[in-house]
Amino acid sequence: MAMVSMKLSVPPLNFPNLRPNKRYPGMAFAATNQDAVALGVKVTQGEGNLPKLVLTSDHGSEAEIYLFGGCITSWKVPSGRDLLFVRPDAVFDKKKPISGGIPHCFPQFGPGAMQQHGFARNMDWSLVESGNVEGNPNVTLELKDGPYSRAMWDFGFLARYKVILNMKSISTELTVTNTDNKAFTFSAALHSYFRASITGISVKGLKGCKSLNKDPDPKNPIEGREERDSITFPGFVDCIYLDAPNEVHLDNALGDVITIKNTNWSDAVLWNPHLQMEACYKDFVCVENAKIGTVQLEPEQSWIAKQHLSIV
């Protein structure tokens, strides 16, 4: 049964890309004369006056999500630590994707025919549903094709992204549906930036995977096989792991070990830019769930992939 908190969450602003939520059993909504959102979900103005959702769990965690790019920029666990990282050079003016948090790479991981990492992180997603289950909020965002995406990739699609915050975890479910009358292919990733202390970071769980090392030439990666139990970051790292396991562990060397589980994100990417980003490389690492080998969807078909980040 859902537990309903007394705290009302009233969206203070009326953003054009917010749509009314559906109401369904087990969810508690604070209805206003604007859009209704669930308890534990607030619509606020973030950096650059961009619409930002703030999710607050009754159990001590909090998350922030920008509709621009459908980007989760903050995940605070009950200790108060934010386990995600936004780069100091990130801009919030829609001229560039937000550099940090969990940006989407879709419909291309890259490099490839269109801009690196595709267009989904440069577009405004819409809030279409929100809910609250036992004090834990969730939201569902949606992205559809439009003139901007069609100019790069001439297909009709619908992407739905559900984000669920719990006390010690944040989960996402991405569903991509082909709404066109012809098939399309795509690749994708959740380009997660984790706050970390570079000299102590380790990533475990990728031993034995086939690797594609993008260093030195991202267009001609070098094939190999990962032999280390524990991967560290003594220098520049940009490497794809194919057929990665559905669970890896990141020790961020700041006091947390993050379990990164997935369903259907078949591949993984590790990236740290080292001296290419001298101002911040010591403070983060990207551990990305990815789908590097392309997915083909026939009209009306969908592809679903889930990510579950948790601490003990």
Ligand SMILES: O=P(O)(O)OC[C@H]1O[C@@H](O)[C@H](O)[C@@H](O)[C@@H]1O
């Ligand atoms: O676009 P961003 O957020 O600056 O990230 C770029 C990096 O993203 C990584 O996913 C790629 O593996 C790197 O090759 C790339 O340089």
